[in-house]
Amino acid sequence: MTDTTSGIISYRLIVVGCGNMGYALLKSWITSEAVDASNVHVVEPVGALRNRAAELGVAVHNGPDSLPDQADLIVLALKPQAVSAELPIYRRFARQAVFVSIAAGVPIVKLAALLGGAPVIRAIPNTPAAIGKGSTIVFSGDGVPDVALNNVMFLFAAGGAVHRVEDELLVDAATAISGSGPAYIFYLMECLTAAAHELGLPKELAGKLAKETVHGAGALAIQADNEPADLRRQVTSPKGTTEAALSLLMADEQLLSLLRRTTKAAFDRSQALATHA
CATH class of the missing domain: 3.40.50.720 (NAD(P)-binding Rossmann-like Domain)
Structure with missing residues (x-):
């Protein structure tokens, strides 16, 4: 067989x-x-x-x-x-x-x-x-x-x-992480593309940079022995551009809080489907 x-x-x-x-x-x-x-x-x-x-x-x-x-x-x-x-x-x-x-x-x-x-x-x-x-x-x-x-x-x-x-x-x-997760990442690409375009980059180039950045960062995280937090710190030079951006992204754990609510919503929906299927 x-x-x-x-x-x-x-x-x-x-x-x-x-x-x-x-x-x-x-x-x-x-x-x-x-x-x-x-x-x-x-x-x-x-x-x-x-x-x-x-x-x-x-x-x-x-x-x-x-x-x-x-x-x-x-x-x-x-x-x-x-x-x-x-x-x-x-x-x-x-x-x-x-x-x-x-x-x-x-x-x-x-x-x-x-x-x-x-x-x-x-x-x-x-x-x-x-x-x-x-x-x-x-x-x-x-x-x-x-x-x-x-x-x-x-x-x-x-x-x-x-x-x-x-x-x-x-x-x-x-399900809330890997099952639904690609949609979260695709939306992140959408947001990065829109932000890049607003900074003056042509839309096609903005889209390519967003996709390549997500792809490259993911591939590096898979292959590296370091934890994602270590990889983040390696990119973040003191008083540099990345630190300036992360000071907003990480302020009051807003992104972490949003992702917790995001994945909890997917988890709760999965549980609800069990009773309505």
Whole structure:
């Protein structure tokens, strides 16, 4: 069923939903050759999204009725609001397949109940997985075979870093950081671009500088042995330009306070989705 030593999973894989996150994952798995496209089936009702998935060489379906009878792994790339209506349709695979849900906030106990007691894993990836720079948190429910969990970890590793947690509450905490985090960073790029343009830089150049600065700083932080605070101090010369800027950014911990409120809002929403899904 699986040969991760050769760098490919021979799972019969079904992906339910192929929006932005589902497509990012699918693209990372196909382009990295973690899976064979001929073993993958995608269920996506939206024609444009279905056609986009088909360009990766996978089989596509408008709905579940035309799916094959056998599957080893089913990835549920659904919005939390769609879970209750959609999951019971896939109960026919419960005895043979392991399910992986990327729906924020929906707990294992609810997912398993909707699927007739099937083994379920929760995974919270983020969109940089499309280029192998993602970050995924994984939590495994009861009854998931070790080989299946290992295969899921291997699969998501094709999109970047994978971290397993033992407490499901940490999945919601991670959702507020890595799951939603790319949007925070993209907004920071927007703000830097706007500020740079106001200082007189051409808009195109301002955008490039914002992207390159964020990209470079992130890459340096990943590779360096230093903590981010140490890296910040290295850039900050006494009485220099950076110190002048940071004196505003760090005043009264305003940015820290804002980020605490930001991530808490995402965490609270994740918790709320658990009761409304």
